[in-house]
Amino acid sequence: MPDPNGFLRYDRRLPARRPVPVRIMDWREVYPPAGPELIREQATRCMDCGIPFCHDGCPLGNRIPDWNDLVRTGDWDAAVGSLHATNNFPEFTGRLCPAPCEAACVLGLGGQQPVTIKQVEVEIADAAVARGGLRPRPAPAPTGKSVAVVGSGPTGLAAAQQLARAGHAVTVYERDDALGGLLRYGIPDFKLEKHHIDRRLAQLTAEGVVFRTGVNVGVDVTAEQLRAEHDAVLLACGALQGRDTPETPGRELRGVHQAMAHLVAANRVVAAAGEERPAPATLPDGTPIDAAGKHVVIIGGGDTAADCLGVAHRQGAAGVHQLDLYPQPPVDRDAARDPWPTWPWLLRNYPAHEEGGERVFAVAVQEFVDDGTGQVRAVRIVEVTVEKRDGRRIVTVLPGSERELPADLVLLAIGFEGTEEQPLLAQLGVTRNARGAVDARPDWQTDVDGVFVAGDMHRGASLIVWAIAEGRAVAAAIHSHLGGVGALPAPVDPARQPLAAR
Numbered sequence: 001m002p003d004p005n006g007f008l009r010y011d012r013r014l015p016a017r018r019p020v021p022v023r024i025m026d027w028r029e030v031y032p033p034a035g036p037e038l039i040r041e042q043a044t045r046c047m048d049c050g051i052p053f054c055h056d057g058c059p060l061g062n063r064i065p066d067w068n069d070l071v072r073t074g075d076w077d078a079a080v081g082s083l084h085a086t087n088n089f090p091e092f093t094g095r096l097c098p099a100p101c102e103a104a105c106v107l108g109l110g111g112q113q114p115v116t117i118k119q120v121e122v123e124i125a126d127a128a129v130a131r132g133g134l135r136p137r138p139a140p141a142p143t144g145k146s147v148a149v150v151g152s153g154p155t156g157l158a159a160a161q162q163l164a165r166a167g168h169a170v171t172v173y174e175r176d177d178a179l180g181g182l183l184r185y186g187i188p189d190f191k192l193e194k195h196h197i198d199r200r201l202a203q204l205t206a207e208g209v210v211f212r213t214g215v216n217v218g219v220d221v222t223a224e225q226l227r228a229e230h231d232a233v234l235l236a237c238g239a240l241q242g243r244d245t246p247e248t249p250g251r252e253l254r255g256v257h258q259a260m261a262h263l264v265a266a267n268r269v270v271a272a273a274g275e276e277r278p279a280p281a282t283l284p285d286g287t288p289i290d291a292a293g294k295h296v297v298i299i300g301g302g303d304t305a306a307d308c309l310g311v312a313h314r315q316g317a318a319g320v321h322q323l324d325l326y327p328q329p330p331v332d333r334d335a336a337r338d339p340w341p342t343w344p345w346l347l348r349n350y351p352a353h354e355e356g357g358e359r360v361f362a363v364a365v366q367e368f369v370d371d372g373t374g375q376v377r378a379v380r381i382v383e384v385t386v387e388k389r390d391g392r393r394i395v396t397v398l399p400g401s402e403r404e405l406p407a408d409l410v411l412l413a414i415g416f417e418g419t420e421e422q423p424l425l426a427q428l429g430v431t432r433n434a435r436g437a438v439d440a441r442p443d444w445q446t447d448v449d450g451v452f453v454a455g456d457m458h459r460g461a462s463l464i465v466w467a468i469a470e471g472r473a474v475a476a477a478i479h480s481h482l483g484g485v486g487a488l489p490a491p492v493d494p495a496r497q498p499l500a501a502r
């Protein structure tokens with residue numbers, strides 16, 4: 001029986017982050033472990049309210065009150081089992097998920113701070129490794145069916161693990177030289193050290209999953225070959241088409257780049273450096289894209305922008321401005337706009353924001369300014385108001401509010417426009433919808449029989465928790481399509497949306 005008064009005895013507390021002056025000197029993760037006493041105390045704050053809305057907040061349907069109580073009573077082995085029953089990769093979500101479950105925690109109804117669900121999750125995930133490692137669970141017998149998974153991000157990996165454990169022969173094709181999708185070269189090490197991915201890959205390999213890196217499906221292998229060799233194909237290619245701003249004067253200047261170009265280059269030099277100090281980051285053609293000594297302007301307000309900020313400081317930027325078109329959000333939930341248990345619009349301070357830089361809200365870029373040699377030297381901005389009218393975004397400029405910010409490096413982190421147009425799609429006869437995503441029928445098949453889609457490629461740029469949830473659900477659909485015995489868990493269907501008030 002959980003402690004019904006735990007939340008009255010203990011306040012919400014998280015472990016202190018590593019000090020800023022120390023952590024920006026390296027690329028290691030920002031959070032140290034919580035320690036057994038703190039985590040037991042925080043798990044005790046979960047009262048097992050009876051109708052756990054956190055389950056609905058979490059797309060995976062993680063059994064949060066169950067594992068909170070197992071941590072409270074010290075039954076770590078059972079907690080590890082309970083968590084892995086619904087989540088293939090809790091070490092990723094425990095580190096990276098924005099935790100919509102916490103926004104839906106019933107404690108929030110009475111004005112209390114939510115349980116530190118995500119922190120408990122990561123401690124259980126790390127306990128799994130400490131207590132005997134991630135043991136492989138190979139299938140008892142093969143089914144004789146084979147599945148091709150295109151893309152090795154969290155969607156592809158979750159689906160591959162579920163299918164391999166059900167006895168199917170799974171081959172994951174990845175065009176990059178290393179596996180993990182955005183977890184590998186998109187998200188920096190200070191949010192996710194890469195040994196977490198490698199440990200899971202070793203488990204999947206031991207479970208029979210075959211990985212083929214450096215294979216761009218549609219170029220190195222045709223869709224026809226893939227279909228001939230496998231009984232089903234899963235497309236899990238992500239939503240990597242970065243939004244651009246070609247109409248802004250000066251976009252062509254040297255020093256103006258897509259945020260992902262910056263992040264991938266930085267992650268690659270960190271990966272190559274091992275214990276050494278990383279070399280300055282460059283693009284594949286040798287163009288420098290390192291922030292060292294530069295005035296950096298990041299355009300955008302989301303995860304990608306915050307990651308660029310943390311990278312810029314670690315590379316030794318002279319100064320960083322982060323620009324947002326929208327006004328500064330409130331610090332507390334606006335219950336009229338986003339009632340509990342929905343995900344509220346709030347000012348989100350990522351650890352990278354503690355490390356320096358200036359956030360500038362309610363501004364638009366009018367021009368990237370040339371230094372006379374074709375290199376950007378400044379960004380000309382103007383204050384704006386933004387309103388929605390008839391579903392359209394109307395941006396109004398405040399006259400006389402123009403100013404320049406110094407800029408040697410400008411990074412566009414203004415979102416993604418769906419999955420990339422690539423030869424694979426035409427070869428399969430799969431089309432992108434108006435959002436640049438690929439639609440799925442209720443059984444996760446595209447318009448082409450035997451070809452399935454899931455994750456960001458289906459949903460548009462989203463979150464790791466949704467990627468894993470869709471990966472698990474599409475695996476259940478493929479298993480059933482192949483005539484597999486029994487049913488695999490399917491936490492979401494293709495139409496499922498986050499909790500919303502309207």
Ligand SMILES: Cc1cc2nc3c(=O)[nH]c(=O)nc-3n(C[C@H](O)[C@H](O)[C@H](O)COP(=O)(O)OP(=O)(O)OC[C@H]3O[C@@H](n4cnc5c(N)ncnc54)[C@H](O)[C@@H]3O)c2cc1C
Pocket residue numbers: 096097098150151152153154155156173174175176180181182183186187191215216217218236237238239240263303304307422424454455456457461462463464465467
């Ligand atoms: C910078 C950044 C930071 C983020 N931070 C967070 C965060 O903190 N928390 C969070 O929850 N989410 C975060 N996200 C979102 C999250 O990373 C994605 O939602 C998630 O990775 C989607 O998983 P996926 O498997 O669908 O696609 P991806 O991870 O994008 O993987 C797709 C893979 O498919 C491969 N591929 C594509 N086409 C082919 C082909 N033809 N042949 C072979 N391989 C192919 C690609 O190379 C890629 O490896 C972030 C995203 C970005 C960009």
Ligand code: SF4
Pocket residue numbers: 057058059060062064093094097098099100101102117118121465
């Ligand atoms: S995966 Fe995300 S939403 Fe689900 S329990 Fe973990 S932190 Fe919460």
